[in-house]
Amino acid sequence: MSSNSKLSGYVSSLEGEMIDAMKRMISIPAISPESGGEGEYDRGEFLVSLLKENGITRVSRFDAPDRKAKHGIRPNIVASLGNGKGPSLWVISHMDTVPVGDRNLWKHDPFTAVVREGKIFGRGAEDNGQSLIASIYAAKAVIDAGLSPDVKISFVSDEELGSAKGIEYMLKKGAFSKGDEFLVPDSGSERGDAIEIAEKSSLWARVRTAGRQTHASTPASGLNASLAASRFMVFMTEYLYAKYDRKDHLFEPVPGSTFEPTKRLSNVENVNTIPGTDEFYFDCRILPSYRVSAILQDMRRVAALFSERTGAKIRVDVFKKSTAAEPSSTSSGIFRALAEAVKDMRGIEPRFVGIGGGTCANIVRLRGFPAAVWSTECGMAHQPNEYSLIRNMVEDAKVMAALFAR
Template sequence: MTNGRLINSIDQHREEIVEFLQKLVQFNTEVSEYGRIGNEGEAQEFVADYFKKMNLEVDVFEPDNKRIRKYFGFMPGHIYKNRPNVVGTLKGKGKGRSLILNAHMDTVPAGPVSEWKHDPFGGETENGRIYGRGVVDDKGGLTAAIMAVKAIRDTGISLGGNIILESVVDEEGEGNGTLSCCDRGYKADAAIVVDSIDPITDVWVAHPGVTVFRLKAKGRPGHYCLKYTPQQGISAIDKMRVILDGLDKFQTERLAYIRDREYFPRVPIIGVDKICGGEYRAVFPESCYIEAGFDYFSSEIGEKHDDSLIREKIEERIRKIEQGDNWLRENPSSIEWLASILPVIIDKQHSIVRVLKDNIEKIAGCANLVPGKTTNDARHLFHITNVPVISWSCGGQAVHGIDESIEIEDLIKATKILALAIKDWCGGK
C-alpha cells in the first residue's frame, strides 16, 4: 500500500521532476583548474530554497580549508567563496535507521560548445532524453535523491530514521565538499552516493583507489647525429619509456597478491595523462616528466586509511626497474606525490546493499552488484566517518562528453527506487 502511494505520487509529479533537472542543468556549475575554482553558488542557493519549501532542516556552509586539511585526501588551494554545501535533513521519529543521500552539484567543463547538438546549459529534451552538461554527472542523481525525499513528504509517510540529503560542491576537484560534510558531523547508519556512470541496474559495492604522481626522468643533451658514439646524448624520453614499460609489467604481476579479486576482477591500471619532454629539434631531451594515476585495491592497504603502502610499492618497483638500466642506475628519477583517492569496499550481504538491490529489481527488473569503474566521494564517508556506503545512479550517456544525456524514464525509475529504499531502510509507515 505504502509502495503504491510513493510510486503513484512520483508518476503524478513526473513533469515537475523533469523540470527540476532541467533547471539544475541551466545553472552553469563548471569547475576549472581541477576544481580549485567553481561556480556552484547560485545553483546551491536554489537547492537551499527548495529544501526550505520541503520543510527540511537546512544547513548551508562553505568548506573550511583550515578545518579539513587534517584529513587524508584533502585537496589544498581550492577556493570556496560562494561555493557552499547544502544539507537538508528530514527528521525521523528516532526508531529507525538513518541514511545519507549524497550527490554533487559541480560539473566538468562543457568543452567546445560548437560541437554540441544541444545547448549544454539548456536542459533540452529530445526523443525521451534530457541533454546537458552534468545531466548524468551528477545533476540527474541529485534530482532523483531530492525528488525521492519530496515523495516521502508529499505522501505523508512517517520515517523512523533521519534522511540526510547532501548537495555538495567540488566532487570533480577530489571531494573537499563531502570531506567538509564529514567534518561537520554528518553521519548515518548507511549512505548511498547517488553518483555513478553505470546503468540504473548496477550498484557499486566497491571502487578502486588511485594515487596520482609526477615522475621526472633525467637525460643528457646532445645532437642526434652523435648517437652510438662516445659523445652521444641520453634521451630522457627513452628512459621514461623504460620505466613505464616496467610499471606496465608490475600491474599484471600484482594480480597474484590482490586478495579482493571478487570485487576487482580487472587488471589494475596505470594511466598516464600528461607527458612533457624535449627543448629543441635534433637535441636529445635533458628531462621528461609524466603525471599518472596508479590504480590500487582495498586489500593492498589493509586496515590503513592512507596510501603509504602503495607509495612504497610504487617507488620500490621504480628503483628496481632503474637498477636494470645503466643510465638510470646512476641517474634515478624523482617522484612527487600529487593526490590520492582511497578505495572503498562493502560486504555484498550488507543490509543497505540488499535494500537498494531489492528495489532496483522491483522497478527496473534486475540488479547487478559491480565494482565501480572510477571513483567518487564515497571514500570520505567510508574512511572518515566509517559509514557503510554504496554508489548508484540513473545511468546515461556521454558522461563528461559531448551531448551528455539521460533517459527521462530512467530518471523517474531512479526516483522511485530511492523513495522505496528510503521507506524500507528508515522504517516508513
C-alpha cells in the first residue's frame, strides 16, 4: 500500500472523533467583541486541549491584547509538527465566526451542533470550523505515522473584521520567516478543485448626507437627505460599473469588479417627517488591475457635484479597505505540492482561480509570502443554518495529510 493510501485510510478511521470535536467546538461561541461577542479565548483553550489529546504538544501563542475581549486576549495559536527550525508550511484557519444574524431563520440553536444527513449544522461549522478540525486531524495522522514535517498549523483570531488582532499581529511579532509558505483553507469550490491564487481589493465606503429635517407636507422648507442620497447612490453605482468594466476570467464567480450599495441606516421614526440625514455604505470588490484610490477619488468628485446640485452635503469616507496583493506565482512549491495532493487523494485536476472575498492569504501575500487558498465548501459561510459536509471535512483532512507528509 502506498503511504498516501495508508494515510487516507487512517484519516477515514478518525471520522467519528472529528465529528465529536466539531460538535464540542460549535458549542463554544467565538464572536468578536465588535460584533457583540467575547472573542475567541474559550475556543482557543478548547483547541489547545484538543491538540494535546491528539499528541500535538509543541504549541506556542501570539496573544493579541484587546481590553474588550474575555481575559483581555485575542488568542493566536501555533502547533509545530517539526522542530520548527527550517522554513515551514503554515496552515492558517480562523477561530472567529460572524454572529448568528436573524435567529428566526435558524431551524436549530446555532450553538448546539446537529448532525443530520451527513452534515454538521452550527454557526462557524463551515467558516472556518471545518478546516480547524481538518488541520488538527491531518496533523494527528502524520504524527501517528511517525513523521515530523516542518509544518505549523495555526488558529487565528479576528479574521472576519480585518485580522488586526489575528494574522496581522503575528506578522508584527515576527512569527513568520523567509521561505515560509501558506495554505489558507478558508474558501473553495464544491468539488475541491479550485486553488485560489488571487483576491480582489476591497473598499467599504461610508456615504453620509446632511439635509434639513422638516414636516413631510412642506418639503420645500427642508431638504430631503434620503432623496439626495438615493439619487447619488443610483448614479454612483451605475457610473462605477460602467467606468471600471474590465473582466478578468481568472476570477470566479464574478470576473469583473462589483460596486454595491449595502448597509443603510434607519432614519426617522414616523412617515410624516422628511429625514435630515442619511447614511449608507458601498461594498466594492475591485480587480487588482485598478487602483482603489482612483475609485475613491471618483466617488468624492461625484459627491461634490451632487452636493452642489442638490444643496445637501454628501461626504464619502473610507470605512475599511484592503489592497489586493500580486497574485501568488503558481510555480512556488506550495502550489505544486497542493495540486499534486489534490490529484492524488481526490483524483481531480485542480485549477487556479481568483475570488472576490478576502482571506488571510492576501495579508501574507502583501509581505511577499506565497499563499494558496483551498478547501472544499458548500458556500454556507455567514448563512443561517450554516453547515459543514462531513465528507468535505474528512476528505480535506486527507489532502492536508498528504501535503504534510511530503
